[in-house]
Amino acid sequence: MADHAAMTIDAIDFAQLYRDHMAAAGGRRKPPEEWDRRAACYADKCGSAPNSYVANFIELTAHDDCGTLLDVGCGPGVIALALAPRMTQVFGLDYSPAMLARMEADAAAAGLLNVSGILRSWEDDWSDVPACDLVVASRSTAVMDLDAALKKLDAKARRRVCLTSPVGGRFIPPELFAALGRSPPPRPAPPDYIYVLNLLHRMGRRPKVSFIANTSQFAEPVDFDALVRALSFSLGELSGEEQRRLKAWRETLPEDQWRFRGGPSHWAFVSWET
Numbered sequence: 145m146a147d148h149a150a151m152t153i154d155a156i157d158f159a160q161l162y163r164d165h166m167a168a169a170g171g172r173r174k175p176p177e178e179w180d181r182r183a184a185c186y187a188d189k190c191g192s193a194p195n196s197y198v199a200n201f202i203e204l205t206a207h208d209d210c211g212t213l214l215d216v217g218c219g220p221g222v223i224a225l226a227l228a229p230r231m232t233q234v235f236g237l238d239y240s241p242a243m244l245a246r247m248e249a250d251a252a253a254a255g256l257l258n259v260s261g262i263l264r265s266w267e268d269d270w271s272d273v274p275a276c277d278l279v280v281a282s283r284s285t286a287v288m289d290l291d292a293a294l295k296k297l298d299a300k301a302r303r304r305v306c307l308t309s310p311v312g313g314r315f316i317p318p319e320l321f322a323a324l325g326r327s328p329p330p331r332p333a334p335p336d337y338i339y340v341l342n343l344l345h346r347m348g349r350r351p352k353v354s355f356i357a358n359t360s361q362f363a364e365p366v367d368f369d370a371l372v373r374a375l376s377f378s379l380g381e382l383s384g385e386e387q388r389r390l391k392a393w394r395e396t397l398p399e400d401q402w403r404f405r406g407g408p409s410h411w412a413f414v415s416w417e418t
């Protein structure tokens with residue numbers, strides 16, 4: 145008799161499929177020092193107001209019934225600090241000391257006394273991380289083991305979890321590979337939010353999903369050094385020759401075309417009750 149179970153979605157191990165997909169896409173766990181080096185520039189670029197991503201994230205986050213917040217992969221705390229005035233206690237968890245230092249400095253400057261940093265990685269033991277009413281993970285779930293990460297978020301949330309995950313996996317537009325003289329990567333694009341939904345379904349959760357239009361760092365007019373920094377962060381150090389090519393290409397562009405259609409064009413905002 146035919147084995148019909150093998151023909152259904154139930155046969156798919158989404159946790160393993162995600163890990164395989166991440167490996168095939170060349171995903172790697174970045175050491176915290178790589179994020180440390182980005183802390184100041186990331187905070188200025190991604191936290192500066194008005195920032196429609198942050199405003200959209202806050203608007204979509206139901207928090208009226210929540211007094212405590214855990215922000216995982218908090219970076220400089222753009223979400224943690226925006227929600228802190230409405231909370232009694234806020235914890236920002238990140239493995240980058242420089243990101244946490246920036247969050248704590250900005251909290252102090254804003255007179256927010258209820259914000260604490262937790263120096264920890266996704267992969268560490270979280271047994272002493274406090275459970276909170278609301279747990280968020282904004283733009284921070286590009287981990288090697290998504291199933292483990294979602295279970296950790298779920299276990300720490302007394303009421304709900306809100307996270308964002310990319311729609312479509314590539315951040316760097318193909319024209320920038322061409323400008324560097326590199327061929328576009330033959331690898332598949334990294335995994336996107338659809339894994340989050342499937343894994344949560346397997347966990348017995350009922351996620352809601354909305355979409356936030358994304359302004360890619362490659363879609364904005366940026367100065368040349370910022371572009372080199374952003375590309376090096378994603379692709380590894382650019383050679384001198386690649387930087388010369390990029391500069392020559394940049395100089396051929398009229399100012400009004402100094403704008404790229406970097407993807408993904410949306411973030412999926414996924415939330416669920418625990």
Ligand SMILES: C[S@@+](CC[C@H](N)C(=O)[O-])C[C@H]1O[C@@H](n2cnc3c(N)ncnc32)[C@H](O)[C@@H]1O
Pocket residue numbers: 173179180190216217218219220221222223237238239240243264265266267281282283284
């Ligand atoms: C793109 S930033 C997002 C920051 C912030 N949540 C936001 O939306 O602006 C990703 C953050 O995740 C942190 N991160 C990356 N990998 C991590 C890991 N394995 N454990 C803990 N934090 C990590 C980085 O240090 C960085 O601050």
